[in-house]
Amino acid sequence: MGDLTRLVFKRLGLGLLTILVVSVLIFFAVELLPGDIAEAVLGQGATEETVAAMREQLGLDRPAPVRYLEWLGGAATGDFGVSLVSGERVSEAISDRFVNTLFLASYAAVIAVPISIMLGVFTALYRNTIFDRVANVMTLTTISSPEFFLGYILILFLAVRTTMFPAISSLSGDMSLLDLLERTFLPMLTLVLVVTAHMMRMTRAAIINLLASPYIEMARLKGTPPWKVIVKHALPNAWAPIINVVALNLAYLITGVVLVEVVFVYPGIGQLLVDAVAKRDFPIVQACCMIFAATFILLNLAADVGAILTNPRLRHPK
């Protein structure tokens, strides 16, 4: 296992390097945007003097590389600076929102991942039957519709016509877990519908891909029933691609939920990001982007390690 820990550390190191590169890109991409906070805040009544004074006050008049290094030093210690609009600390503004986003993502993941993998196994087992086609058509339909559209459809049928679930997912501090789960049911369902197709189809394809292997034929010629051939002989060898797609979808659940949050007025990090971009609140934009980048890198690292752990050749060296 010594090799494995070394590999994990190596990948973590590479991940940190990637984050550093991403931070440079994010910082200077924001710099390239036309106009700055001073102009935006002061609006049409701005004179050259007031803009210059405001820039000086916010430290915007110093050269970009200096500000980048200051910002990076702060970010490394968890201090992303102060919101230019509200004056609130960025870390405080983000942390609650990020927890909300993580909650919604985990809620969706806990339901979507097992369902997709099971559907994938069943569609592989009953491949080219009516069941397979119906499952494929339905998941493809849900992935092909824009998520805000899906969200509105769900609101129409499950909140307006039948009033089973609340249409708006605003949260308050003293809700019980059950309330919370009910309140966030519709955004969760929307996300589940969006990510299921991808994971299910990869599971199906990875399994079917292996069905021509000699060891699958061997299992069949040993009299193993078809479901056991799939679950016991094909699935254990198909994990690597499945894990990778699951990781990408988990990352999407955290970083790609902006539209769903807007539709359901859910106080997540995506809404915060959209607001911050509109108001040119750069410290918040930068912090959100860094969090998204770190999410992608960590989840991909986890997928790589997971793929290694499911490979017996790497787990049990000669």
Next chain:
Amino acid sequence: MNDKFKNAEVLLEIKDLKIEGYSDETWVPIIKGVDLTLHRGEVLGLIGESGAGKSTIGAAAMGYARDGTRISNGSIEFDGMELTTASESERRALRGSRIAYVAQSAAASFNPSHKIIDQHTEAPVHYRIKKRMEAQEDAMELYERLRLPNPKEIGFRYPHQVSGGQLQRAMTAMAMSCRPDLIIFDEPTTALDVTTQIEVLAAIRDIVDQFNTAAIYITHDLAVVAQMADTIKVLLKGEEVEQAPTQVMLDNPQEDYTKSLWAVRSFNSPQRHRPTDGSEPLISVQHVDAAYTGGVKVLDDVSFDIYPGMTVAVVGESGSGKSTTARCITGLLPPMSGQILCKGEPLPPRYKDRTRDQLRQAQMIYQMADTALNPKVRISEIIGRPAQFYGGLHGPALKQRVDELLDLIELEPSKYYSRYPPELSGGQKQRIGIARALAAEPEFIICDEVTSALDQLVAEGILKLLDRLQNEFGLAYMFITHDLATVRSIADEVVVMQHGKVVEQGPKDEMFTPPHHPYTDLLLSSVPEMDPEWLTTVLEERGVDNIGEAAGN
């Protein structure tokens, strides 16, 4: 048919079996009406070239049609049960319990994700014949009978942790796990070295005798089938050619096709000798050591010379360093020490540092023509590219050169010029590989197991072609092979390698006459012969515990 089994009970009876395969949107016949009768305890050898339908018949005997095939006609009666009309679950209930299967490549047919013993106990536990622990103990006993090392422990390893020959025996043990009435052996030793093959053959024969199991033994190797079978059936393109008891079939084949199979090993190229005028060798490998990145030494002080116009066969088991030596000569793997001379001039160790003329000298022909030719590139381009690169030919001159090369390898230029590799047969692909090597106009070609993946008749055609080209152009060959019959027919000199070292080398006539180095002797005596008593004799001479891996060390 075979007097020995006249009074035995019939176990399997196949009548007028027809099987079709789906290709190009139509069903084409693969098996065109084959009859087969197998008695309890009888071993039937099915032989024929690839595409003869041997494996398809083997699978059909289990009531199994591979994906893309269907049994279209005939009856398969196993112990009173008609398999063609039985339900899928009835047929499945026979598999593993009463009819078992041993596949060609054990390495690919064991599931890499599960321990060997868990795969062994799967069938007996599934059929509730034995409890798990009982089945494990039985597995260990079978491993011991099959003379696997550490029988108590080896089952708890994963397939990749066990050698090929051991896996093949473990698979035979697995087939025995429910004590079936019939085992289908589908080319079980084809992928193994001769020294390993012998131990697997001995193990299979023993266990089949001990349990009086009937077997269908599928192979393309006549000498192997002669050791294993009571009765031999010869197939050609889905049809039976003839069937007879083993001894009768060997002594007195009736049909022309069978006779041609028997005669295959007759090709012989007259042996050439080194020039005596003190001229320099074309390629000289001198004290080469090599290792792959971070690994242990794969080559240890390897030295040999290749003179112009001669064929040097490099023989040894897999892992002995034959192909690594070739990689060093071509510059793909720079040696750790030692050097390679071409006409007395040292070649730079890396191919990137070599001049075009030096690169031209080391051309390769590969074992798997399937994977060595890009399936998406036309034949004209595959052959034309080296002609363009080394010869600087363009336009009509290039086209003419490609036509010339196609003529040389006996493929009609107008017919093959703009085809793609997947449209060709295995032997034709290998010919294209030869033409590609020739296009560079080299004086030296490395042939890496070029005939190992081919049927005997096709392989013979390739050997004849190589021999003719050698005489025409004065080519020198380094011929890597593990097949000593091939060595006998075309080599001038032989280099024997083991564990990365050259253990013996010399002219062919000397190498094939005693006294030998013990390892050469082991290799030579492990090649199966047509005599059905051969295996018995060898085992008696060596003793059962001193074969295969045990003897190599």
